[in-house]
Amino acid sequence: MTHHTSIVIHHDADALAEAVAARLVTKLAEAQDARGHASVVLTGGRVGIATLAALRHSPASAAVDWSALDIWWGDERFLPPGDPERNETQAREALLDHVPVDPMRVHPMVADADPYTGDPEAAAEQYAAELAAATPDGDDTDVPEFDVLLLGVGPDGHVASLFPEFPALYDERSVVAVHGAPKPPPTRLSLTLPAIRAAAEVWLVVAGDDKAPAVQIALGGAGPVQIPAAGTYGRHATLWLLDQAAAAELPPGLNRRATP
Numbered sequence: 001m002t003h004h005t006s007i008v009i010h011h012d013a014d015a016l017a018e019a020v021a022a023r024l025v026t027k028l029a030e031a032q033d034a035r036g037h038a039s040v041v042l043t044g045g046r047v048g049i050a051t052l053a054a055l056r057h058s059p060a061s062a063a064v065d066w067s068a069l070d071i072w073w074g075d076e077r078f079l080p081p082g083d084p085e086r087n088e089t090q091a092r093e094a095l096l097d098h099v100p101v102d103p104m105r106v107h108p109m110v111a112d113a114d115p116y117t118g119d120p121e122a123a124a125e126q127y128a129a130e131l132a133a134a135t136p137d138g139d140d141t142d143v144p145e146f147d148v149l150l151l152g153v154g155p156d157g158h159v160a161s162l163f164p165e166f167p168a169l170y171d172e173r174s175v176v177a178v179h180g181a182p183k184p185p186p187t188r189l190s191l192t193l194p195a196i197r198a199a200a201e202v203w204l205v206v207a208g209d210d211k212a213p214a215v216q217i218a219l220g221g222a223g224p225v226q227i228p229a230a231g232t233y234g235r236h237a238t239l240w241l242l243d244q245a246a247a248a249e250l251p252p253g254l255n256r257r258a259t260p
């Protein structure tokens, strides 16, 4: 199978967040026009949350029917509910508390609380079951075909909570518990590569010069065990949405579009 990959470069992190927010409005509104509903998988991290904040402040966001949007997460820090380090908490503060989402369509990963206290494996199984229940009968996976799955990329090339050389990279379940993450907190939940690849479109949103080496290696042909970002793609499209700093070391000859 060939995977269509595009690279788009924006001036800086703020411009990137605003451009991704605008692109997301268009994509989700188009999906809702076609089918009546849409789905998105959120990411944590600096530019991921900045994108949600940009979406909140964009007048264009009124084009999205928030009540007909299924919202999932690609990874989560396994912490108590409401912990400020949880990706869910940050996403709610940046966007979800300010738009009229349907609470039944918001699917946060399970927190470190009763009945999952201290048991991230059980929490991962619960999220996998929730994803499977949302997958139409007859699909070839146990994960819905999300319209857009957003990913940040760490300086080490990690995506979601899939870190280089970690066993989760070989896992064929859709959701796993991750222990000993090099970036705190150490215990996390994450979609796996097969689950990420179920999305129609995967958008990797990356800002900052500390990410430039990882972007270079990922787009230069590395394998997913060395650089997990290199193993992510969507069924229909894969977009690398970068700021100039993250794009500074891109291998020559890649097709790219730059914006001023």
Ligand SMILES: O=C1O[C@H](COP(=O)(O)O)[C@@H](O)[C@H](O)[C@H]1O
Pocket: 043, 044, 045, 046, 047, 048, 075, 076, 077, 087, 151, 152, 153, 154, 155, 159, 160, 161, 183
């Ligand atoms: O811990 C995480 O980090 C990555 C990247 O974050 P960034 O701040 O370096 O952009 C993020 O994609 C992931 O969702 C999050 O849990």
